[in-house]
Amino acid sequence: MSKPSPLPPSFYDHLVSWEKIDSLLDHFEEDHRHQALLTIFESLDHEVLGVVLTELDNTHHPDFLHMCSHSYHQASLLEWLESKNPGITLIIQEVLVVTKDRLTELLLE
Amino acid sequence: MTKNSKSSATKLEKLKEFSSQVKAKFKITHKKTSNWLDETAIDVSRFRHRSKDVLAVASMAGSMMMQGSINAQAAQQLIDQTDDKNREILSHVTQDEYLTLIDKLKSVVTLPVGHMDNEQELYLEQQLTDLLGFEVTAELEGHRLNHTIGIMGGEQHLKRYPGDSLNEHDAYLEAGIAPNRGAFGWFTKNGQLTEQAIQNEKYYFAVQTLYLPDWNSNHQELKPWYKFRKMIAINPGEEIAVVAVVGDAGPAKWVKKQSGGSPEVIREGKIWSKNSRGRVILLFVDDPENKIPLGPISLSELVPQTT
Numbered sequence: 001m002s003k004p005s006p007l008p009p010s011f012y013d014h015l016v017s018w019e020k021i022d023s024l025l026d027h028f029e030e031d032h033r034h035q036a037l038l039t040i041f042e043s044l045d046h047e048v049l050g051v052v053l054t055e056l057d058n059t060h061h062p063d064f065l066h067m068c069s070h071s072y073h074q075a076s077l078l079e080w081l082e083s084k085n086p087g088i089t090l091i092i093q094e095v096l097v098v099t100k101d102r103l104t105e106l107l108l109e
Numbered sequence: 110m111t112k113n114s115k116s117s118a119t120k121l122e123k124l125k126e127f128s129s130q131v132k133a134k135f136k137i138t139h140k141k142t143s144n145w146l147d148e149t150a151i152d153v154s155r156f157r158h159r160s161k162d163v164l165a166v167a168s169m170a171g172s173m174m175m176q177g178s179i180n181a182q183a184a185q186q187l188i189d190q191t192d193d194k195n196r197e198i199l200s201h202v203t204q205d206e207y208l209t210l211i212d213k214l215k216s217v218v219t220l221p222v223g224h225m226d227n228e229q230e231l232y233l234e235q236q237l238t239d240l241l242g243f244e245v246t247a248e249l250e251g252h253r254l255n256h257t258i259g260i261m262g263g264e265q266h267l268k269r270y271p272g273d274s275l276n277e278h279d280a281y282l283e284a285g286i287a288p289n290r291g292a293f294g295w296f297t298k299n300g301q302l303t304e305q306a307i308q309n310e311k312y313y314f315a316v317q318t319l320y321l322p323d324w325n326s327n328h329q330e331l332k333p334w335y336k337f338r339k340m341i342a343i344n345p346g347e348e349i350a351v352v353a354v355v356g357d358a359g360p361a362k363w364v365k366k367q368s369g370g371s372p373e374v375i376r377e378g379k380i381w382s383k384n385s386r387g388r389v390i391l392l393f394v395d396d397p398e399n400k401i402p403l404g405p406i407s408l409s410e411l412v413p414q415t416t
Contacts, residue, residue, distance in 0.1 A: 007157065008157045028117045028121065035121060039121070039125055039127075040124065042128045042131075043127060045154055045156070045157060046131045047131055049139075049153055050134070053138075054139075065227075065228075066227040066228070069156065070248055073157075099131075103127065106127055107123070109123075
């Protein structure tokens with residue numbers, strides 16, 4: 001799980017199962033892997049932000065987006081989210097698992 | 110194209126289609142946020158790719174290649190793409206966007222001294238970053254001054270080394286020289302008056318570190334962080350910005366100014382022109398590799414001219 005991501009880091013990286021990402025990338029030829037990786041994380045970023053905005057009280061949205069701009073790479077952002085909405089880490093984790101499962105299914109079709 | 114390669118390309122298309130659907134869902138579910146992100150020209154994916162992180166990934170990608178990772182080629186592509194993005198960013202602001210940005214900066218700079226609200230700050234940081242081609246931010250590595258918007262006063266020259274005198278300085282001698290060294294020490298490095306040291310004294314800011322809420326309890330950590338920290342003063346009244354380093358602490362609260370500028374900063378940045386009257390927006394420059402030169406920048410010249 002500690003494998004470094006060849007992407008700029010995000011606040012939820014430590015929740016990502018890198019083995020699963022690697023197994024998704026195994027579906028691609030070397031030439032396509034970079035694009036595939038970017039596209040996978042584009043989906044994950046949108047899904048994670050989506051669930052955070054859904055779960056987080058609207059009054060915290062401006063602060064959250066502001067922090068995304070400054071501290072998207074810092075795990076402390078997740079701590080802040082957890083302080084505003086206890087249990088949100090588990091929800092994000094679930095979204096990551098579900099999204100990766102959907103991607104696996106898609107690639108096996 | 111081999112069978113495997115064709116299959117890989119097909120899967121990539123499927124992946125892209127999936128990503129488009131996720132983005133579309135995000136836009137529908139979070140319409141308000143999505144509209145706001147569109148208005149501020151920010152893409153969700155871009156949170157991840159802001160410059161300092163892009164630099165970090167280049168380093169990480171390099172390290173992955175050293176380790177012979179299977180993703181070495183992907184890492185190289187990422188570095189190449191990073192360079193392309195950095196070049197591309199220079200032309201991100203159109204003439205119309207520039208005029209809108211300057212109008213907003215002009216209205217913000219006349220607000221009471223302090224900080225902008227979060228949304229405004231994020232928008233202006235993003236637009237200025239796009240315009241300048243390097244990242245500027247009100248908060249860097251968890252550090253933030255007490256004022257982003259404020260009035261900048263004129264300072265004197267500073268002594269760069271023991272025994273330095275006014276006549277040793279190049280320009281604006283009428284400003285005089287402070288009797289003591291700056292709060293962050295001599296500008297020389299190991300006793301040498303390097304070109305960097307000369308530039309640092311020419312383009313320095315005085316900022317009110319002494320009034321930071323944690324200064325007294327944490328000055329041992331804060332002082333080295335702020336010493337020669339690169340910042341930028343935006344003077345929308347004259348459409349000029351000046352990049353300089355933190356070279357002194359001050360001014361005192363009773364002066365009713367929130368920062369100070371060296372004679373070069375004040376003159377070349379036209380900080381006290383009729384249009385500006387000292388009002389500036391002061392931001393950090395995220396420049397871990399010390400690539401951004403000090404000195405004035407004419408903002409209007411950064412915009413591609415349409416004929």
